[in-house]
Amino acid sequence: MTFLIIGLVMFLGVHSVRIVADDWRRQQIARLGENKWKLGYSLMSAVGLALIVWGYGVAREAPVVLWNPPVGMRHLAALLTLVAFIFLAATYVPRNQIKARLHHPMVLGVKAWALAHLLANGTVADVLLFGAFLAWAVMSFIAARRRDRAAGTTYPAGAMSGTLIAVAAGVVAWVAFAFWLHGPLIGVRPFGVAM
Numbered sequence: 337m338t339f340l341i342i343g344l345v346m347f348l349g350v351h352s353v354r355i356v357a358d359d360w361r362r363q364q365i366a367r368l369g370e371n372k373w374k375l376g377y378s379l380m381s382a383v384g385l386a387l388i389v390w391g392y393g394v395a396r397e398a399p400v401v402l403w404n405p406p407v408g409m410r411h412l413a414a415l416l417t418l419v420a421f422i423f424l425a426a427t428y429v430p431r432n433q434i435k436a437r438l439h440h441p442m443v444l445g446v447k448a449w450a451l452a453h454l455l456a457n458g459t460v461a462d463v464l465l466f467g468a469f470l471a472w473a474v475m476s477f478i479a480a481r482r483r484d485r486a487a488g489t490t491y492p493a494g495a496m497s498g499t500l501i502a503v504a505a506g507v508v509a510w511v512a513f514a515f516w517l518h519g520p521l522i523g524v525r526p527f528g529v530a531m
Contacts, residue, residue, distance in 0.1 A: 342384075344384070354476075355479040400459055402459060405455060419445075432502040440476075440477055446473040450470035
């Protein structure tokens with residue numbers, strides 16, 4: 337559990353600098369240069385993510401169960417993760433109505449993903465991992481919307497074609513991950529038996 341906590345502090349800490357210290361972040365980028373900042377940011381993120389994956393894997397070997405979610409929560413989790421994948425796709429597909437309306441679909445996707453996993457899992461490690469990501473995503477979304485208002489940021493109108501591409505890409509990615517990749521990569525088959 338210790339490595340999971342250290343990984344979460346590193347990964348989410350680096351990703352929280354813009355939330356809690358945006359002025360300091362800008363000063364550091366000006367002082368170090370954008371490339372050095374991005375290199376340090378990427379290294380800290382990668383190490384933090386590796387510790388999260390390792391720590392979570394170790395914690396799953398001897399889980400401390402807080403509750404056993406009802407089976408129906410798996411269905412709700414599947415729906416929420418589908419939404420998360422669509423939001424993730426909308427982040428990258430140009431001129432879609434999802435991004436035009438919501439502005440920060442990636443952070444909303446993290447919210448949906450984290451909430452889905454909190455609803456469907458009930459161990460201490462799950463609460464720690466997915467609860468931390470959910471809390472981060474809520475704070476990140478609030479901070480991003482505040483920055484948008486302060487800067488007067490406007491988002492281009494979305495087109496139906498971009499929206500349909502984002503939805504289709506999200507659905508295809510969700511199907512691939514849920515039915516084929518989640519099991520080998522994570523060790524749990526969302527629509528089958530655990531590995």
